[in-house]
Amino acid sequence: MNARNLRHDLFFYLGILLICVPFLKIHTLYVLPVFLGAWGLRRFADFAGENRLMVTLRERTVNSVLAHRRVTVGLILAVALLIPLGASDYLIEVFTSVILYAILATALNITVGLTGVLVLGFIGFYAVGAYTTGILTAKFALCGFWIALPLSGLAAMLCGILLGIPALRLRGDYLAVVTLGFGEIIRIFLTNLNGLTGGPNGILGIKRPSFGLFTLDHPRDFYWFALAVLSLVILIVARLVDSRYGRAWIAIRENEMAAGALGINVFRKHLLSFSLSAFFGGIAGSLFAVKQGFISPDSFTFYESVLILCMVVLGGIGNVAGSVTGALLLIAAPEFLREFSLYRMLVFGAVMIAFMVFRPSGLLGSRVIAQEIKDRADDGP
């Protein structure tokens, strides 16, 4: 830490304090510990990076986890199944929300994680799915839940294709903004098409699904149903990733031109991942509609899209288990820290910046890191 860059740091942080004063007034002093913390964290991160012990520790655990993959997945599934037995209704409700958001995060991960396409209006598909179920089962009672569920997925998929065809020809940040526009347009239409969507009053009295006589009214039953859907979605996505489709998507993310030269129709593969994402988004929307029983436009704001993106980023871009962990952290944690709910979004914003700068591959690391460590292990000492 030579003098020149100490002086540089000093000016840097002093400047930040200066611009905080008009807003925080005397509370600016609270900002100081935050800086010291950030500065210390940064030093620790560098230390942890080079230190032999830390690196080997991380490698050994990733290896062990990868080695017996089946066991870890089995363990998690068992714990997830047992939760409703011990938990109170409130906690079951919270974990059901976690599951719904995990489905959404896994769906978004197909596009953001695999094909490297940033979708900002993803909540639009969630809304289309929810309202399709709401309209079909409650508003006009045309069919039962079991018909409405696939239809919701298909409706969202159709929107995905209609949006994808023009949008997927665009460059990264343009595409992100077009999808943002899509999300807002969906919400504005939901608010204004009173006849179809009930406008701001939304749709009431959406029934819970039922198998013959037995309806999933009790939170515990609905939790297991949602868990089954989540497991199915993860199975499908994991198997697709570990097949020609996953490889094609990752190849496109890596280098579109090279993929094209090898005979891959880049546009069609983009559209496939985009509409698959939309389909699972619609399914999650349908579950949300029957879980809550009442839907209105204010549940589908831009912040929800950002929340889901944050889960994917935090968990690890392109890592299916990462998205589930992200959902768990970002939905369950704030419930237990209810009194800090005011600071929730502030922390999310800071976390997104910190992760992009220090650890773009997220908590669980993208698939690549794990693979790389395995490589080094193969090379031997």
Place this chain on the structure above:
Amino acid sequence: MKKLLVVGLVGLAMVACTKKEGQEGAVIKIGAAGQLTGPEAVFGSDMLNGVKLAVEEWNAKGGVLGKKIELVPGDDQAEPRQAVAVANKFVTEGVVGVVGHFNSSCSIPASEVYHKAGIPQISQACTNPKLTDQGFDNVFRVCGLDDQQGKAAADFAVQKLKVKRVAIIHDKTTYGQGFAEEFKKNLGTGVEVVAFEGIAKGEKDYSPVVTKIKSANPDLVFFGGIFTEGGLLIRQYKAVGGTAPFIGGDGIMSEELLKIGGPATEGTYATFGPDTKEIPSAKGFNENYRKKYGEPGVYSVYAYDAANIILQSIQKAGAADGKKITPEIRAIDYNGALGHIQFDAKGDVKESPYVVWKVENNKFKQVK
């Protein structure tokens, strides 16, 4: 290590929830739900303080059925998903009666959770008829309804102001649009509705709408919505040369309207309950509230009465059990700060006298 991290977290959550919620029965819990944070947090805190005052008064007299009353606050941040989470939290913590949810888009989904758990819910401000149309026996409200409020505003416009041309604006929320539709229904044939426009809540620029309204040269402009948009509309309407007065509902009854709208709000009408500062029965409430929490909000007195109704019903029912309390609430003949309150079959207040207020030299005054 990472997958184990996930397992650890989930395990921790399991442990956290297996321990039973505190000791049973030693305390009677009353829930108070509303938006305690966010842009309209002022409505949430008014409600919370009203309920706190009632609970403290009862606890001073030894609580109810010999047990202390514990107030459990719930912050739904004016968002339906959070409202359902708060409702479930109340059910788990063994709350026996709930005062709340402020806006309709929160009260309605929460009422389903309370209905399933058999816990009585009294809303102090949800004026949308749909809440009690659901046919839940445990759902009541102490405030008026949009149709009553709409009728009062329409009658005032037709009979007192004798207007012929009316423009209607609403903010496309469950409350705003419902109230605007009720007002339109009750106008009758003699009046021509020259405009019926929705605006986007949270926007700043309403100059296109007010320009369109001005060119329709109405005698009166009705606005269904909250004071923020109300103030902006009035201000921009006058800025483009509009002259007709505005009339709104309980949503615009707040000092904030005068601050945002500025001098342009002079002569604006609003329908609301009788002036709680004038009615004799509310004198006690106003003094105690001012001592503890400063100037009472428009809805504090409603929350105060709602809490008292629940506590009085618990005493009459002789048991802190939602199923027993609900019939007592339905049959109650209550005299409180708002005066005489009785509930009809659907759970609405039998008669809720709406009166019209007017802004005169920057203050709300009741029109006689």
Place this chain on the structure above:
Amino acid sequence: MFLQHLLNGITIGGSYALIALGYTLVYGVLKLINFAHGEIYMIGAYLGFILISLLPAMPPFLQGSLPLFLLVVFGIAAMICSLYGFYLEKICYRPLRGAPKLTPLISALGASIFLQNFVMISMGAKDRIFPQTIGMRAISLGGVSFTPLQLTIIFSSIALMALLYWFINRTRLGTAIRATSTDPFMAALVGINVDTVISVTFMAGSFLAACAGVMIGLYYGSINFTLGYLGGIKAFTAAVLGGIGNVPGAMVGGFLLGIIEALGAGYFSSEYKDVYAFFILIAVLVFRPAGLLGKRSDERA
């Protein structure tokens, strides 16, 4: 009535243009959309509010003459806001300069949410109301009525645009910015310190956004911490409409969007007012990504 809509459109169009310039300048130099730019505009509005409510504490000579006081308010707000722009670039963009396209976008999104909530927590979530300082009396001239405030807003936005145009085309630093936006690699080769140029671009964009924020605060009289979200998207639409990366394009795009919105909401239905902006955005991006004045370049994927 048409003239009245037109006037409303131009007033709001002026501030769209000022914010759009920020997007265009940053895009020119970094080929990146600065998602957090909308929040800088919101912070400008709040700084305007804080400074104006300090009026009583101001020295007497300022209290006396209104224009001088306003000039001081605009100046200080713009200065502080450009520092916000500087730190935004230093913390969220600089470390990610070579990173894949996705990372800076997400980091900018995080910055946007952080700034919004920073202001919400420090200044409260309730709307903040500007004290009524400037004459609000409506003057009507041939069926069109407007307030002196509207005139000051229209003229000052045009003056600021002229100032930027002069800065970009007539000063050494301006030329360096243009050089860097055409080819950063070559610019560095000929000795331009690309990092300082990028910082200056962010500060210039924030300076203009701050002025737009103070204007909007004065004109509408009430501001809220979510002001930046919708304002930002609208301004970005204006920048793309005019041709992203093209300075005159942003100015034209801003006024055009303001007028289209005013006429659309005035004559069709105001419920879909925001939808017009989003439709234009998507239509331009898909059918003519270079925008009206921009040069055709391979913007396609």
Place this chain on the structure above:
Amino acid sequence: MTAPDILTTEALSVTFGGVRALAGVSLAVREREILSIIGPNGAGKTTLFNAVTGTCPPTSGRVRLHGRDITAKTPDEVARLGVARSFQNLKPFAEMTLLENVLIGREIHMTSGMAAAILRLPLFREDEARQKRRARELLAFVGLEQRRDHLARNLTYGERKMLEIARALALEPSVLLLDEPVAGMNPTETGFVMELVKNIREQGITVVIIEHDMKMVMGISDRIYVLDHGELIAEGLPHEVRANRAVIEAYLGGGHAPAH
């Protein structure tokens, strides 16, 4: 009788805003031939490859494969028709293993649909196994088989060049376009690549090479075309081209006796 033409271009030209990168180039590639295209830097060699493969569509002129017009085809269509290429500036899929890189080349030969992949049906498993076997053969062919599970990111420069060739061969092309395959390689590696190209030709694949390394060009080319400033200035057998006055001037800038 000389072999029939497999790939021909007719008056192909490409202009980038005023700059004529290719000016009316007409050349013919014969079946199972090793053809080299040489010329000084900036002569338009890579532009020719881009125009042929559809990476950058030509401003005028025709490209024909087996006599059929493929001028307007997109790069992936051209690849599917059997024209594979490697890139001058390497483009491996860095975050994927070597096996996966080559499997991308096998993509157009795969038959299993989404349902089969999700349900892990025998159709899927056999398809994957078959393609993996072929991919490993190709990796072995270029000598990278034992590192098949390593990330492409960790390869040396020479190994990346080999991977590009293996990936291109995975398309089972009829024509292979190699853009400077031995640039920056030492003599032993160059020799290995020369053997490789001969082998590829044995398997019935026509090879067109852009290259500056004269030892390679003269060593294995059946015919040579010479490009300069976007125009064809010479064509013929290696020894003819070596003695051609115009070629020497293009390379050495005139006034020098041919190097013996």
